[in-house]
Amino acid sequence: MDEQRIADLIRVCQREAAAAIAEGNPPFGCVITDAQLRVVAHAHNTGLSDRDPTAHAEMNALRQLAKRLGTGRLEGHVSFANASSCSMCTSALIKAGITRFYYGAPPEPIMDPWLPMEEVAARSRHTIELHGPILGDECAAQIAGGRDRLRGAGS
Secondary structure, eight states: OOHHHHHHHHHHHHHHHHHHHHTTSOSOEEEEEOTTOOEEEEEEOOTTTTTOTTOOHHHHHHHHHHHHHTOSOOTTOEEEEEEOOOHHHHHHHHHTTOOEEEEEEOOOTTOSSOOOHHHHHHTSSSOOEEEOOSSHHHHHHHHHHHHHHHHHHHO
């Protein structure tokens, strides 16, 4: 696998996370590619602005691609995110048939429920590939900055 291409895709996720931050949302971004790592969907978290607790970056990208393709079956696609996905997003992506994941920052201790991707993947009937952290420190710093900005806006 081309390490530079993977890093570039994580950086696209970071750009999506920057868009989320600019809109006052949690700092997360996602890209879904086809098997050749061509971007077919990208999105960021819109949970606060949409008033939708399920509007995580991965869920938004998944909905976007499923609608465009006219199917919820996305076997052969690959998920990229600037952080380890939560259990909701990991489960949804696996249910759609995605079995290869790349992520930036490692799971945050504030995740609730605390159910890291590794644990969700271990309970799947499919073989799940997890790769990360990739640009972990860089992604974690962006996430921390975005969270600080959200806290400041709420004060």
